[in-house]
Amino acid sequence: MGEKAISLTVIKRLPRYYRYLGELLEHDVERISSKELSEKMNVTASQIRQDFNHFGGFGQQGYGYQVEYLHTEIGKILGLDQSYRLVIIGAGNLGQALINYRDFEKRGFFWVGIFDNDPKQIGKQIHGLTVQSITNLENFMKQNTIDIAALTLPKQDAPKMASALIQYGVKAIWNFAPVDLNLPKEITVENVHLAESLMRLSYNIKSK
Amino acid sequence: MGEKAISLTVIKRLPRYYRYLGELLEHDVERISSKELSEKMNVTASQIRQDFNHFGGFGQQGYGYQVEYLHTEIGKILGLDQSYRLVIIGAGNLGQALINYRDFEKRGFFWVGIFDNDPKQIGKQIHGLTVQSITNLENFMKQNTIDIAALTLPKQDAPKMASALIQYGVKAIWNFAPVDLNLPKEITVENVHLAESLMRLSYNIKSK
Numbered sequence: 001m002g003e004k005a006i007s008l009t010v011i012k013r014l015p016r017y018y019r020y021l022g023e024l025l026e027h028d029v030e031r032i033s034s035k036e037l038s039e040k041m042n043v044t045a046s047q048i049r050q051d052f053n054h055f056g057g058f059g060q061q062g063y064g065y066q067v068e069y070l071h072t073e074i075g076k077i078l079g080l081d082q083s084y085r086l087v088i089i090g091a092g093n094l095g096q097a098l099i100n101y102r103d104f105e106k107r108g109f110f111w112v113g114i115f116d117n118d119p120k121q122i123g124k125q126i127h128g129l130t131v132q133s134i135t136n137l138e139n140f141m142k143q144n145t146i147d148i149a150a151l152t153l154p155k156q157d158a159p160k161m162a163s164a165l166i167q168y169g170v171k172a173i174w175n176f177a178p179v180d181l182n183l184p185k186e187i188t189v190e191n192v193h194l195a196e197s198l199m200r201l202s203y204n205i206k207s208k
Numbered sequence: 209m210g211e212k213a214i215s216l217t218v219i220k221r222l223p224r225y226y227r228y229l230g231e232l233l234e235h236d237v238e239r240i241s242s243k244e245l246s247e248k249m250n251v252t253a254s255q256i257r258q259d260f261n262h263f264g265g266f267g268q269q270g271y272g273y274q275v276e277y278l279h280t281e282i283g284k285i286l287g288l289d290q291s292y293r294l295v296i297i298g299a300g301n302l303g304q305a306l307i308n309y310r311d312f313e314k315r316g317f318f319w320v321g322i323f324d325n326d327p328k329q330i331g332k333q334i335h336g337l338t339v340q341s342i343t344n345l346e347n348f349m350k351q352n353t354i355d356i357a358a359l360t361l362p363k364q365d366a367p368k369m370a371s372a373l374i375q376y377g378v379k380a381i382w383n384f385a386p387v388d389l390n391l392p393k394e395i396t397v398e399n400v401h402l403a404e405s406l407m408r409l410s411y412n413i414k415s416k
Contacts, residue, residue: 011411012408014407014411015401015403015404015407015408016388016401016404018407019386019401019403019404041388042388042390077411078407078410078411078414079407079410079411079413079414080407080410084410084413092305092308093301093302093304093305093308094301094302094305096301097300097301097302097305098402100300100301101402101403103386103403104403104406107403107406107407108410109406109410147413148409148413171413171416172409172412172413174405174406174409178227178311180224180249180250182250186416188409188412188413188416190405190406190408190409190412192400192402192405193223193224193227194306194309194400195223195227195309195311195312195315196223196224196227197382197398197400198312198315198317198382198398199222199223199226199286199287199288199315200220200223200398201356201380201382201396201398202286202287202288202292202316202317203219203222203285203286203287204380204396204398205287205292205355205356205379205380205396206286206287208379208394208396
């Protein structure tokens with residue numbers, strides 16, 4: 001598949017392609033031309049052809065792309081052909097929003113533990129899971145294999161919690177706390193910094 | 209200040225500089241060398257000097273950077289020297305999380321209206337605001353000047369709502385629905401696609 005040769009800029013576009021192709025599947029679309037896909041996605045058709053050529057080019061002249069095949073192949077590249085077990089630290093509104101988000105399960109991301117240190121949250125039922133005290137975390141992590149930990153807790157608590165999670169064996173952190181976690185290189189970190197997103201918005205408002 | 213010559217890649221780093229400098233201010237740090245900042249931020253010192261040179265280079269040889277001045281100047285570039293009035297459409301968990309996020313107000317982003325079509329949400333008090341019925345939106349928009357609308361509603365409702373908001377005069381959309389909004393070019397859109405963030409994470413797990 002020449003998978004290793006795919007550049008980072010192409011990789012960055014894959015989740016969006018994957019989302020669009022998933023929508024087409026939901027609407028029972030079996031095949032699509034690069035032209036149609038291009039109009040839908042606001043990317044040039046030649047860009048699409050070039051991108052898809054990187055991993056074997058799934059199209060056929062005059063036929064277009066097989067939506068399901070393409071969706072599956074891109075999914076594999078994104079690691080969506082396997083499932084992931086997640087815990088979340090912080091059962092506030094943001095944590096609850098993430099747990100209730102249906103699209104994640106559909107793509108193989110399963111919440112298996114929710115933890116908080118707030119007595120008001122502990123014991124609450126969210127999407128079939130009970131919020132546990134953070135004091136149970138270490139024990140829980142010993143008994144379960146967890147792939148990803150999401151951090152939806154105050155920024156001052158995030159670095160210490162991230163270190164603890166790594167000690168407990170977590171290899172990937174999805175960080176929503178507005179702070180950069182300086183973690184060992186073998187740990188995968190994906191940050192969602194909402195305040196920075198809002199600043200990009202105000203910058204763009206200003207420059208229009 | 210040569211502001212117009214700043215490249216996009218530098219601009220992209222500004223929110224992060226702004227966040228770090230804000231943290232230093234909170235800790236009463238008055239000045240910092242590019243070396244110290246570099247260690248804190250995991251960016252090379254020469255990169256920092258180069259970036260800051262783009263907008264006048266606020267440093268002095270052997271003295272370092274004045275934190276407050278730099279924070280203010282970067283804030284101006286990001287449009288944070290003015291305030292913004294925001295509405296949010298969708299009072300679910302994600303909407304509530306955004307409204308309760310204290311950092312936004314500190315940076316000049318003020319929520320002034322919350323709307324939902326769910327009778328269970330309408331009338332609820334969130335952070336001093338009452339959730340209004342979506343049927344009030346048009347009237348509300350006629351009586352108020354709104355800079356930004358945040359969309360935290362199901363994806364099937366997002367495109368129609370975005371069009372309505374633009375008709376009501378909104379110039380910028382902060383979109384959390386997992387769908388691309390094809391809006392006129394004069395409208396500023398900033399997307400937060402959480403599922404795509406999670407896919408980047410699984411891709412990076414896979415490629416480690």
